[in-house]
Amino acid sequence: MAFLFSERGRVSVARNVGVVGAGYSDPETFTDFREAGVTRSKEELAYSTITNTLENADVDMSAIDATIFTTVDGFEATNRIERTIDMFGQSRNIPLISINTGGTGGGSAFKAAYEQIAAGQYDMVLVYASGSFDSAVEGQQIMNTAAPPLYEKPIISAIHMGALYASKYMDVHDVTEEDLALTAAKNYESASNNPWAHRDKPYSVEEIMNSEMVAWPLRRLLTCPVSSGGGAMILASEEKVRESMDEPVWVDATESITNTFLSGYRTYENFPRLETLAERVYGDAGIDNPESDIDYVETFNPYIAFELMQYEDLGFCESGEGPEYLRSGITEADGDVPWNMSGGVLCTNSGICASLSRHIEVALQLMGDAGDRQVDDPGVGLAHSWGSNLGQFHTLAVMSREGAN
Amino acid sequence: MNDGEKQSSGSTMPDVALVSYALDGYQDSIASRGNEVAFEVAREAIEEVDLSHEDVDATIGCGQDAFNGVTVSFGMKACAIGGYNKPSTRIQNGGVYALTQARAKILSGKADCVIVASEDPLVGFDEKTVSNISQEPVFTRPIGQNFVQSHALTAGQHLGTSDATEADYARVVEKNHAAASDNPYAHRDGEPDVDEVLDSEYLSWPLREAEIAPVSAGGAAVVLTSAELAREVTDTPVWVEGTGLGSSRYALESPETMARLPSLRSAREEAYNEANVANPRSEIDVAEVYDPVAPMEILSCEALGFCEDGEGLQLLRDGVTDADGELPINRSGGAIVTNPLNCGGLYRTAMAMSALRDDSTMSITGSERAVVTGSDQMLGSRGRTDGVLVLGTGAS
Numbered sequence: 001m002a003f004l005f006s007e008r009g010r011v012s013v014a015r016n017v018g019v020v021g022a023g024y025s026d027p028e029t030f031t032d033f034r035e036a037g038v039t040r041s042k043e044e045l046a047y048s049t050i051t052n053t054l055e056n057a058d059v060d061m062s063a064i065d066a067t068i069f070t071t072v073d074g075f076e077a078t079n080r081i082e083r084t085i086d087m088f089g090q091s092r093n094i095p096l097i098s099i100n101t102g103g104t105g106g107g108s109a110f111k112a113a114y115e116q117i118a119a120g121q122y123d124m125v126l127v128y129a130s131g132s133f134d135s136a137v138e139g140q141q142i143m144n145t146a147a148p149p150l151y152e153k154p155i156i157s158a159i160h161m162g163a164l165y166a167s168k169y170m171d172v173h174d175v176t177e178e179d180l181a182l183t184a185a186k187n188y189e190s191a192s193n194n195p196w197a198h199r200d201k202p203y204s205v206e207e208i209m210n211s212e213m214v215a216w217p218l219r220r221l222l223t224c225p226v227s228s229g230g231g232a233m234i235l236a237s238e239e240k241v242r243e244s245m246d247e248p249v250w251v252d253a254t255e256s257i258t259n260t261f262l263s264g265y266r267t268y269e270n271f272p273r274l275e276t277l278a279e280r281v282y283g284d285a286g287i288d289n290p291e292s293d294i295d296y297v298e299t300f301n302p303y304i305a306f307e308l309m310q311y312e313d314l315g316f317c318e319s320g321e322g323p324e325y326l327r328s329g330i331t332e333a334d335g336d337v338p339w340n341m342s343g344g345v346l347c348t349n350s351g352i353c354a355s356l357s358r359h360i361e362v363a364l365q366l367m368g369d370a371g372d373r374q375v376d377d378p379g380v381g382l383a384h385s386w387g388s389n390l391g392q393f394h395t396l397a398v399m400s401r402e403g404a405n
Numbered sequence: 406m407n408d409g410e411k412q413s414s415g416s417t418m419p420d421v422a423l424v425s426y427a428l429d430g431y432q433d434s435i436a437s438r439g440n441e442v443a444f445e446v447a448r449e450a451i452e453e454v455d456l457s458h459e460d461v462d463a464t465i466g467c468g469q470d471a472f473n474g475v476t477v478s479f480g481m482k483a484c485a486i487g488g489y490n491k492p493s494t495r496i497q498n499g500g501v502y503a504l505t506q507a508r509a510k511i512l513s514g515k516a517d518c519v520i521v522a523s524e525d526p527l528v529g530f531d532e533k534t535v536s537n538i539s540q541e542p543v544f545t546r547p548i549g550q551n552f553v554q555s556h557a558l559t560a561g562q563h564l565g566t567s568d569a570t571e572a573d574y575a576r577v578v579e580k581n582h583a584a585a586s587d588n589p590y591a592h593r594d595g596e597p598d599v600d601e602v603l604d605s606e607y608l609s610w611p612l613r614e615a616e617i618a619p620v621s622a623g624g625a626a627v628v629l630t631s632a633e634l635a636r637e638v639t640d641t642p643v644w645v646e647g648t649g650l651g652s653s654r655y656a657l658e659s660p661e662t663m664a665r666l667p668s669l670r671s672a673r674e675e676a677y678n679e680a681n682v683a684n685p686r687s688e689i690d691v692a693e694v695y696d697p698v699a700p701m702e703i704l705s706c707e708a709l710g711f712c713e714d715g716e717g718l719q720l721l722r723d724g725v726t727d728a729d730g731e732l733p734i735n736r737s738g739g740a741i742v743t744n745p746l747n748c749g750g751l752y753r754t755a756m757a758m759s760a761l762r763d764d765s766t767m768s769i770t771g772s773e774r775a776v777v778t779g780s781d782q783m784l785g786s787r788g789r790t791d792g793v794l795v796l797g798t799g800a801s
Binding site for chain 2: 072074098255256
């Protein structure tokens, strides 16, 4: 039991929460979304994901006492798909909580599981993030309905969510196309070590800069594909964590933040709400200096300029110094703080799964289960997600291996 | 799933209270495109207890995209209900699940004050189509099944295996409309009697239009706080004594299983264990029960342990569940009269609060403990996610 002091100085009793397992559907399911629907049903995808995750946690489904499911319903081409997939403990009538906060769904579901366990309501919770995109014939029109109807809906699709930020960021800080291509190349190189990557081949800076322009300044290879594949995690109370793990991975802090729906108030040169959220979450987790206190980071980087902006907003470097920070090599596999060794969302955009994947990757790294993409002995990891209209929401989570601090 | 050992943790937990609510509606449609009414009710609920939006630590929405007609519909509501620069999330299971998450947020030490709010704008919305496209795509969707037919299968099972008659279902409608006659938020008006209901057409045998919940437009907000803050801001906190959640299979097992409402039973066990409810019939004073079709109120009474299995009919026939009965079920008129799809769980919680408090026409004198149920809607009797709350005034 940990005694937590809230902002108003009141004391509450909350339990420690840890991660006991993380996993994905089989590697071959991480492919183009148009191929996925015809090769696997949603039931098969869920079965594969949950089986692999239970195996990673070394627990049986009967140990799970609540499930949290997250997706964006429109992308599933139906409404609340989880109710008709009997894979989430329905045969035992356990809770099935449905969360939809757009692209932050994975982070929101992770946070909800944390709160339920910390509160003492449930002991072991399965978080399932759907591959989402494998049913709708065309996702853009569906996504477009999320935009404010008068001014933004007529012009906004997914790519503009990235292009508006990227172009302003480049303009304000004299960032070049080459800076973006270098960041992308780092992610492609990492993805070549990741069996669950959709784009899993390294691309040179030249190849990236010669790929077709989609929406200035984002070229095809600076922008994520549309992928398939499911992901899951199992979170548990301290008592349950200690039963199954020798070196527990704890959730030190997790929270979200909200921006306005109308995006005209934003300046697009950075993510100010992410800066605020980072301050709060670092405070909760006892992180004073992110570069020295954090060993591994996974962020939501579907449009690659975001990764440079995130270096700055998450406090790893000063405003405008993202490209320099990248060139220093700190965020590479052998650097002090490797970022996105999975290849990030740039390489694998499996719907809301890609949102939880950030947390899955951090947990696997801390558990030492990250295979060929494993970095050297990370103790503290940071996971981020981003979503809703032009990035209205962010979530962050700090996890750590016991004894790492 | 509800083994006794884990429940012991509940007793050491600090309490969480419901301190205020605000409702707008209910009617056929409202002049809102998705967040205007949510804004109004959220502000009213916060001001009711002299708090400002600055005092709210986190916001939770409870709407579903299909009922709002847009993707990620919480995006437009998050700031309208006070979320700017704060944590927010959206739980899509119909309100009670969202309240349970809000309580967990407070118990986990992450917040002192959480608002749960949403609205039901019902713009360009056809509930039967949404229900049909939400069904399993290979076997069930093509035969046109929607929630009415799904519930009708359960009702048919009930009629065929008990001494229930169609007049009993009509009696549920009569009882609920009579109870709603002084409810300022009621949607359907009129006080049809049993004969009038029985004279109306079937929509899907054995269910008639009046026996099926309407789709109600409006908004709802509920404010939850820690015990300390609750005592500062109100003299009439309503304590959350227990919560329970459950889900049921979509696959057809047997009609018997469907009629037992297994997910509601599972949620009930969890909530009653936490609240130490051993004998619900004597310990619960009032219940707001989700009744999307009339027979579901009878079956829910059994699933909630207000009587033995098979005796729900007798409670109804004896007047036990009337508004002035020994155990009023749906003092508000229930979903048969008022049925907001996004906010149903919040609406029924607000109705239970008004029954427990003595400051409204809906008060039930001497009532100290209430049960509220909520379910996500629209699939019908299969694939339900049910939630149960046990609420109390703290007087007992």
